[in-house]
Amino acid sequence: MRCIVLKTEEIEALEKLHKNSANNAVRKRSQCLLLSNQKTTITVLSGIFDVNRRTIERWFDNWSKNGIDSLSIQTGRGVKTRLKDLETVIAEQLKDHSSNLKNVLNYLEE
Numbered sequence: 001m002r003c004i005v006l007k008t009e010e011i012e013a014l015e016k017l018h019k020n021s022a023n024n025a026v027r028k029r030s031q032c033l034l035l036s037n038q039k040t041t042i043t044v045l046s047g048i049f050d051v052n053r054r055t056i057e058r059w060f061d062n063w064s065k066n067g068i069d070s071l072s073i074q075t076g077r078g079v080k081t082r083l084k085d086l087e088t089v090i091a092e093q094l095k096d097h098s099s100n101l102k103n104v105l106n107y108l109e110e
Contacts, residue, residue: 004036004060011037013068026071029059036060083108 006014014030021027032045046053062070083090090104097103 001039001041002057002060003039003041004033004063006033006037010067017068017071023072025073029071032056032059033063 018030042056045056093104
């Protein structure tokens with residue numbers, strides 16, 4: 001059975017994050033670590049948080065390496081913009097053809 005042993009200052013910081021953080025992932029991970037400190041098994045934690053057992057283990061590994069910094073989601077995740085290089089062109093086309101967007105779409109297709 002693997003569990004995380006926390007120091008008192010870590011417990012206080014995690015409780016504060018669990019109550020006050022605007023990020024749901026941070027709240028969930030901090031609560032998971034607090035429950036693990038109370039000797040809750042990984043199997044039970046995976047059921048509580050509705051994630052895979054391996055995910056809980058990864059949270060523990062990241063906590064061991066990075067501490068509080070491991071709680072937030074890594075940058076670069078999520079959907080990337082497909083039209084990143086065309087932002088200025090699209091803005092110019094929208095100024096010229098604001099009443100008819102089909103002209104803008106035709107321009108982008110070409």
